Amino acid sequence: NTPKGVYECRARGVFREENITPLIGDKVLIRLSEEDNTGYIEKVFERKSQLMRPSVANITQIIIVMSIKKPDINHWLLDRFLIMAEHEGLNIHICINKADLDDESINLTDKIYDKAGYQIIKTSTKTGEGILNLKKVLEDNITVFAGPSGVGKSSLLNAIKPKLNLKVGDVSRKTTRGKHTTRHVELIDLDSHGYVVDSPGFSSLNLDFIESETELGKYFREINEHSHGCRFVGCLHHREPGCEVKKQVEKQNISIIRYENYLQFLEEIRNIRRY
Structure with missing residues (x-):
């Protein structure tokens, strides 16, 4: 899609050699054919995400x-x-x-x-x-x-x-x-x-991209915020004493539904790491 219109383009073979696969959303440099509204992808610019x-x-x-x-x-x-x-x-x-x-x-x-x-x-x-x-x-x-x-x-x-x-x-x-x-x-x-x-959806919602149990809490905003008040560095907010997150759950400042989901995901990550 360009200011002048939409062109059907093919990726050059060099991308395969460089292990680059053009994706939906890529910003690219194209070279147009003089014969019709087609072209070739010459370059894939650096991706922001x-x-x-x-x-x-x-x-x-x-x-x-x-x-x-x-x-x-x-x-x-x-x-x-x-x-x-x-x-x-x-x-x-x-x-x-x-x-x-x-x-x-x-x-x-x-x-x-x-x-x-x-x-x-x-x-x-x-x-x-x-x-x-x-x-x-x-x-x-x-x-x-x-x-x-x-x-x-x-x-x-x-x-x-x-x-x-x-x-x-x-x-x-x-x-x-x-x-x-x-x-x-x-x-x-x-x-x-x-x-x-x-898109047809997210083909997988596995948590295998999480590398450690302590990483999970970073992706729960409210847990991450209160984790700094925990007694121990690396607190998993499960059975550890002096856990600020559990205190906030008791005070209903953190949703019990979110906290119980966190514990289920924590167990899932433990099982992934175990095997």
């Missing part, structure tokens, strides 16, 4: 989309997405879609993640709530939408840019889970000086 699952480059922010109902919000899964996003160092927004379906649950979720230092964008494609707010967040950014299937990512993009006409999937009545409707990674121009990466 890179995700491997999905494989995209130069992302400036991530919006984690969850639905409050149909399917019900899963805080455990949301926290896994947040760990991955924090690890990548991306600017993070949480979007809770289908906000018209359950006020009580969305208020609880808002309270949990407000304590953790996150702002929530509440949206509904039925009522139009939050769509303009979401559109402003997308301006002048390259954004990747993350979240499980069925939460309404494609519906949100259709609401922001109706002419996209992206396919929208149904949620299974039996499993209350959605079906993937996006089949490939695509960079969508939003007409608002911004782009969105629409």
Whole structure:
């Protein structure tokens, strides 16, 4: 995509020799063919950021989309997405879609993640709530939408840019889970000086990128903040005496839901390291 139009380009063979794979979102130098609107990629410029699952480059922010109902919000899964996003160092927004379906649950979720230092964008494609707010967040950014299937990512993009006409999937009545409707990674121009990466989803949410048990707490903002008050350096906030994090959980300054998820992830990392 250039100021003069869109060109279909192929990567030169030299990239294979240099072990470089052009990715969605790359900024590149191209040489155009004189015969048609095609060309060759001559150079891939240095990337500001890179995700491997999905494989995209130069992302400036991530919006984690969850639905409050149909399917019900899963805080455990949301926290896994947040760990991955924090690890990548991306600017993070949480979007809770289908906000018209359950006020009580969305208020609880808002309270949990407000304590953790996150702002929530509440949206509904039925009522139009939050769509303009979401559109402003997308301006002048390259954004990747993350979240499980069925939460309404494609519906949100259709609401922001109706002419996209992206396919929208149904949620299974039996499993209350959605079906993937996006089949490939695509960079969508939003007409608002911004782009969105629409992808089939994150192929893996394994925590195998975390190298040690002590690293996990860094990706929970509120745990990381209070860990400096712990008696021992390297406190895992589990059974250690003098743990400031556990004190804050008891005082309800840290959500018990987030803390219990942290302990589950800690055990998972221990098992990964063990084997």
